[in-house]
Amino acid sequence: MKQLRLDPISRMHGEVNIPGSKSISNRALLLATLAKGTTELTNLLDSDDIRHMLAALKQLGVQFELSEDKSRCSLQGLGGAINSNKLQELFLGNAGTAMRPLCAALTLGNGEFVLMGEPRMEERPIGDLVDSLKALGADIQYLKNPGFPPLKIKATGLSGGDVEIAGNLSSQFLTALLMVAPLAGAAVNIKVKGELVSKPYIDITLALMAQFGVKVINHDYQRFEIPSGQSYLSPGKVLVEGDASSASYFLAAGAIAGGEVKVTGVGCLSIQGDVKFADALAAMGAEIEWGDDFIIARGSQLKGIDMDMNHIPDAAMTIATAAVFAKGPTRLSNIYNWRIKETDRLSAMATELRKIGAEVEEGEDYILVNPPLTPKHAAIDTYNDHRMAMCFSLLAFAECGVTINDPDCTSKTFPDYFQRFAALAG
Ligand SMILES: O=C(O)C1=C[C@@H](OP(=O)(O)O)[C@@H](O)[C@H](O)C1
Numbered sequence: 001m002k003q004l005r006l007d008p009i010s011r012m013h014g015e016v017n018i019p020g021s022k023s024i025s026n027r028a029l030l031l032a033t034l035a036k037g038t039t040e041l042t043n044l045l046d047s048d049d050i051r052h053m054l055a056a057l058k059q060l061g062v063q064f065e066l067s068e069d070k071s072r073c074s075l076q077g078l079g080g081a082i083n084s085n086k087l088q089e090l091f092l093g094n095a096g097t098a099m100r101p102l103c104a105a106l107t108l109g110n111g112e113f114v115l116m117g118e119p120r121m122e123e124r125p126i127g128d129l130v131d132s133l134k135a136l137g138a139d140i141q142y143l144k145n146p147g148f149p150p151l152k153i154k155a156t157g158l159s160g161g162d163v164e165i166a167g168n169l170s171s172q173f174l175t176a177l178l179m180v181a182p183l184a185g186a187a188v189n190i191k192v193k194g195e196l197v198s199k200p201y202i203d204i205t206l207a208l209m210a211q212f213g214v215k216v217i218n219h220d221y222q223r224f225e226i227p228s229g230q231s232y233l234s235p236g237k238v239l240v241e242g243d244a245s246s247a248s249y250f251l252a253a254g255a256i257a258g259g260e261v262k263v264t265g266v267g268c269l270s271i272q273g274d275v276k277f278a279d280a281l282a283a284m285g286a287e288i289e290w291g292d293d294f295i296i297a298r299g300s301q302l303k304g305i306d307m308d309m310n311h312i313p314d315a316a317m318t319i320a321t322a323a324v325f326a327k328g329p330t331r332l333s334n335i336y337n338w339r340i341k342e343t344d345r346l347s348a349m350a351t352e353l354r355k356i357g358a359e360v361e362e363g364e365d366y367i368l369v370n371p372p373l374t375p376k377h378a379a380i381d382t383y384n385d386h387r388m389a390m391c392f393s394l395l396a397f398a399e400c401g402v403t404i405n406d407p408d409c410t411s412k413t414f415p416d417y418f419q420r421f422a423a424l425a426g
């Protein structure tokens, strides 16, 4: 296994232009496919999750051209559902933003589709989405374990009507249902059951749907009405914002070891909820400056916080490792769904923080981090989870440095993360 030793870094300073948002890239690619007209996407992310979406679309016959650096894509929309006259077996890695939305989208047309993924994808639930799609007439079978991929879809189109969707495990189920609803046979009324987690991701979905010309009436995230007779129309150009979750590591670096670190490509005009990470850092005492499309973090002594992190589950992981450099304990709550992501992130985070000497309490849906007096060097296991690798890079600001096992797992969303991180050091 490859290991990356990060020697102690005493100061971070400079500017980094953050690669495109994973969440926006994969939504925009799918909506561009369903839309009428050609869409020119710029600042598209080039990472595993997007490669899986693009490979699936290509296999399904969608025509697109990528620039050499893969950041620009010109995609010819189908002007409606995806059809296939032969069985299509699609491999989607561990990309939730490909698996869940494609599962819904492929029920819209005609054809047979198998959706499969990495072993971890087979442990990530999809049953709540499948139940809702079945209630709208979809034929979906589980090929291994009920409630989990791999799946087989026999598509003949979706009817409309009233449908419920569980909100308590993943917002991606609601996102997937919303994106297909305009192309169902009749108006769709969605009722969200239970607490809706990761709510700001629904705003990304609604913003993209609006950009592609579709109307959704949002009744306070509890009910959504999607009128019938709508279709997606390409807006022509889509600029993908920088990824706010990816920005979190650099902002935390600035807060812990700035100097100042400026991230560009995301700012206060962003449609991504994860920009609120900067507010959490500010609550820890960091000095934050906002621009329309940039955020600056300057170094200061951080203090521990006690915060509900349900709205920013991905960036919240960065707070867990930044907490090592804060005075006093940090408690991050309402994050049960860390357990069903790339790995069980509550367990992984607790295990690895203990290795560097933190005292950690792992609850069913919270984590409490007591920073060590002096962090110890450790080889951090990353569990094939890009965010574990990126979060623990912050331990380079401890006098002992850190070793990251399997650093290349950042390829899920940020293939050249460690080069970009090193470029700001010193
Ligand atoms: O819709 C999206 O783009 C995402 C939603 C979130 O997942 P959950 O809704 O499962 O929390 C987030 O963790 C994931 O990285 C991306």
Ligand SMILES: C=C(OP(=O)(O)O)C(=O)O
Binding pocket: 094, 095, 096, 097, 314, 341, 342, 387, 413
């Ligand atoms: C949870 C994540 O990914 P996914 O889109 O596969 O759910 C993530 O990127 O942190």
